[in-house]
Amino acid sequence: xxxxxxxxxxxxxxxxxxxxxxxxxxxxxxxxxxxxxxxxxxxxxxxxxxxxxxxxxxxxxxxxxxxxxxxxxxxxxxxxxxxxxxxxxxxxxxxxxxxxxxxxxxxxxxxxxxx
Amino acid sequence: xxxxxxxxxxxxxxxxxxxxxxxxxxxxxxxxxxxxxxxxxxxxxxxxxxxxxxxxxxxxxxxxxxxxxxxxxxxxxxxxxxxxxxxxxxxxxxxxxxxxxxxxxxxx
Numbered sequence: 001x002x003x004x005x006x007x008x009x010x011x012x013x014x015x016x017x018x019x020x021x022x023x024x025x026x027x028x029x030x031x032x033x034x035x036x037x038x039x040x041x042x043x044x045x046x047x048x049x050x051x052x053x054x055x056x057x058x059x060x061x062x063x064x065x066x067x068x069x070x071x072x073x074x075x076x077x078x079x080x081x082x083x084x085x086x087x088x089x090x091x092x093x094x095x096x097x098x099x100x101x102x103x104x105x106x107x108x109x110x111x112x113x114x115x
Numbered sequence: 116x117x118x119x120x121x122x123x124x125x126x127x128x129x130x131x132x133x134x135x136x137x138x139x140x141x142x143x144x145x146x147x148x149x150x151x152x153x154x155x156x157x158x159x160x161x162x163x164x165x166x167x168x169x170x171x172x173x174x175x176x177x178x179x180x181x182x183x184x185x186x187x188x189x190x191x192x193x194x195x196x197x198x199x200x201x202x203x204x205x206x207x208x209x210x211x212x213x214x215x216x217x218x219x220x221x222x223x
Contacts, residue, residue: 003158033210042119042201042213043159056209091159098209101147101166106159 002026004107006092012113013082021077021110025094032075033104034067035091043091049075050098082114117142117206121214128192129222136187136217138176138202147205148185150176151213154198162187162200172196192221 005024013019025032031050035043036059045059051072060067064083069075079086089111093104118141128134140146148165163171165178165185176187185202199218203211 031209035211040215042203042215043211045210045212048209050209059210100205101164103161103164104211108158 004092004094004105006090006107006110008110009108010111010113012115014115015082015084017082018078018080019082019112021079021090021112023075023077023092023094023107025073025075025092026096026105027073029094029096029105030072031095031098031104032069033093033095034075034077035093036061037089037091037109039088046077046090048098079112082112084114087112087114117146117204117212119202119204119212119214121200121202121217123217124215125218125220127220127222130194131191134189134192134196134219134221136200136202136219138185138187138214140183140185140202140204142183142204142206144206148176148178149203149205149211150174150185150187151201151203152198153201159201192219194221194223197221 007022033048034046037043047067048056049069064080066078089109091109092107095104120139150162152162153159174189197220199216201216202214
C-alpha cells in the first residue's frame with residue numbers, strides 16, 4: 001500500500017525565499033507530525049496535527065515556520081524568508097490515531113538546501 | 116527535560132558477533148521508548164518498542180529504569196543489519212524525542 005509521501009524530495013532555495021513542503025499522509029491517518037533533521041542529528045519535533053487541528057506547535061523554531069492541514073489530510077509546511085540554518089531534511093510522519101507507544105510512519109523527507 | 120543520549124556515533128562489528136547499541140534517557144515520568152532504523156536509501160521505520168516487548172529481526176531491547184537505559188541488542192549480527200539506528204522517547208506528549216543516532220556497520 002501507499003505510504004507517506006512528500007514533495008518535493010529536494011529543494012534548493014536562495015536565502016530570503018519562501019518555500020512550501022508538502023506531505024501526503026497514509027489515507028485515514030488522523031495524526032500527522034513534522035520533524036526537522038539537521039545533518040548528523042536525529043529528527044527534532046516541529047508540530048503535530050490531529051485531523052485539521054494543530055494541537056502542538058511548540059517545536060517550530062521561529063514565526064517564519066508555519067504549518068497547515070486545512071482538510072485533515074494533506075499538510076503543508078511553509079518557511080518564509082529562508083535562512084541558511086533552515087537547511088535540513090524535513091520529515092513528515094503519520095499515525096492512525098496517536099496513542100502512547102503508537103507507531104509513526106515516516107515519509108522519505110524533503111531535503112532543503114538554502115544558499 | 117526530556118533527553119535521549121546515544122553515545123556512539125559509529126559502531127562496527129564482525130558478522131556473527133554480538134552487537135549492543137546504547138541508549139540512555141532522561142525523563143521524570145514513565146516513558147515509552149522506541150528504536151527506529153533507517154537502512155540505506157530507505158525511510159525511517161520502527162524497529163521495536165518497549166510497550167510491545169517483542170523481538171524483531173533478532174533484536175531485543177530491555178528498559179532498565181534504574182539505569183535509565185534502553186539498549187538494543189542482537190546476539191549474532193548480520194550484514195543486513197548495517198543501518199542507522201535511532202533511539203526515541205515519547206514522554207507523555209504526542210511527539211518523539213530522538214537521539215543523534217548510531218551508524219552500525221557489520222563487517223563480512
